[in-house]
Amino acid sequence: MKSSKEPSVALDSNPEHALPATPKARIGIDLGGTKIEVICLEHSGLVSYQKRFDTPRDGYESILKALADAIYLADPETDPGLMKPIGIGMPGAVSKKTGLMKNCNTTELNHRNLAADLGEVLNRPVKIANDADCFTLSEAIDGAGQDYHCVFGVILGTGVGGGIAIHQTLLAGPNAIAGEWGHNRIPLERLQSDIDFPWALDRPCYCGQRDCIETWLSGAGVAKSYEALTGERWTAAQIFENPDQSEATQKTFQQYSQLCALSLSTVINLIDPEIIVLGGGLSKTPGLCAAIAGHWAHYVFSDQVDTRIESAQHGDASGVRGAAWLWSPSAYSTFR
Ligand SMILES: [Zn+2]
Known part of the structure; x- marks a missing residue:
């Protein structure tokens, strides 16, 4: 659901978090109200890792920890030069005015800077976008719209x-x-x-x-x-x-x-x-x-x-694939 897209993409902008030019693989996350789905998407489009977790219901810090734990499991790499970048798709939006999350049905996320907070915990870059945008990107890159x-x-x-x-x-x-x-x-x-x-x-x-x-x-x-x-x-x-x-x-x-x-x-x-x-x-x-x-x-x-x-073409997997594809060099127009 793109409830009220203001979306689009929130990027953890900490300059210490190096941005890989074209990563060989990316981590994609579909953050839902009840489930967190994590995949590792190879540059070829192959999913080399996939796991689902319950979304914690007891506050923002718990969600942050669950995301971090899930990402460490998917990519235990600690060398910043080799870590896979993270893309997250979710219902809700990133306010262009404040950079904070808004209109999330997982309401604990509202008014939080999830991209920056998670980037800080993981010491690697994170991008967040609305799930309908992630879906469209996935289908445009290697799905029915390719x-x-x-x-x-x-x-x-x-x-x-x-x-x-x-x-x-x-x-x-x-x-x-x-x-x-x-x-x-x-x-x-x-x-x-x-x-x-x-x-x-x-x-x-x-x-x-x-x-x-x-x-x-x-x-x-x-x-x-x-x-x-x-x-x-x-x-x-x-x-x-x-x-x-x-x-x-x-x-x-x-x-x-x-x-x-x-x-x-x-x-x-x-x-x-x-x-x-x-x-x-x-x-x-x-x-x-x-x-x-x-x-x-x-x-x-x-x-x-x-x-x-x-x-x-990718059915229910399109959202999480599109989250990973946020790290495609052309994912978003620079005119935003
Ligand atoms: Zn309406």
């Missing part, structure tokens, strides 16, 4: 986020919100005449707006739509993974794929990416990419829509 100049990466899960990569370089922008798509309002009026559905409009979003794309395309959004249709409270996984597809689940899927097509048409109209790569739990819904592609010609301002849409 053969394309412009990649829009989308997370459809607990939250809805996005990232933009041009020539395998993430866009950040002066406000560090490039790709922050989930908190645009969805133009529902274009759909209401297309689908017969109990719309129950005006969904409030935690960001303060109403009917953000996230309120309709997230897992909770799907559950709300299904409840409006049936009166029953099911999770998105129960609705879309149910092998006995009822009329109600089919109708919810049709509405969801059309909502995705409408929302993504605004991206195509704006940046016209060559490929859109879907990640996150909902992206695994069978037939979703094809259904979206079948709907979006109706909404895109063009007589043709040749945009590709595919699921993430």
Whole structure:
């Protein structure tokens, strides 16, 4: 989830922490609310180490220690010239104004300078970025988007986020919100005449707006739509993974794929990416990419829509791979 991307990248800027030019291998970490996943990613793209740990729930210092212990296990090297650099992806953001973490759902991290603190403990450089950006970078470098100049990466899960990569370089922008798509309002009026559905409009979003794309395309959004249709409270996984597809689940899927097509048409109209790569739990819904592609010609301002849409090549591993790829020489635009 790129909840409120202000993201982008926080770098431990201690000059004593030497920056390797092009490292042979990198450590990538996916820091979630319940799990910490650590990988060692070789320059070839091969994962030579992988381990998962529980995220401590008893304060910032415990999280810092858990991260440090996990990194020492993955890379016990003590020679500063040989240590692997660290990239961390997580829901949340780094404030451009303060350099401190913000909007993290692991709330102990908010108002902390995680990159600098961890860099100090480990005596090596650390980069942190939003998880949707990490996802996009991974798919742009050696995933489904590797053969394309412009990649829009989308997370459809607990939250809805996005990232933009041009020539395998993430866009950040002066406000560090490039790709922050989930908190645009969805133009529902274009759909209401297309689908017969109990719309129950005006969904409030935690960001303060109403009917953000996230309120309709997230897992909770799907559950709300299904409840409006049936009166029953099911999770998105129960609705879309149910092998006995009822009329109600089919109708919810049709509405969801059309909502995705409408929302993504605004991206195509704006940046016209060559490929859109879907990640996150909902992206695994069978037939979703094809259904979206079948709907979006109706909404895109063009007589043709040749945009590709595919699921993430690296699946759930894309986030942690992208965190490691933050140490690719071209990961971020220098214009940030
Ligand atoms: Zn919102």
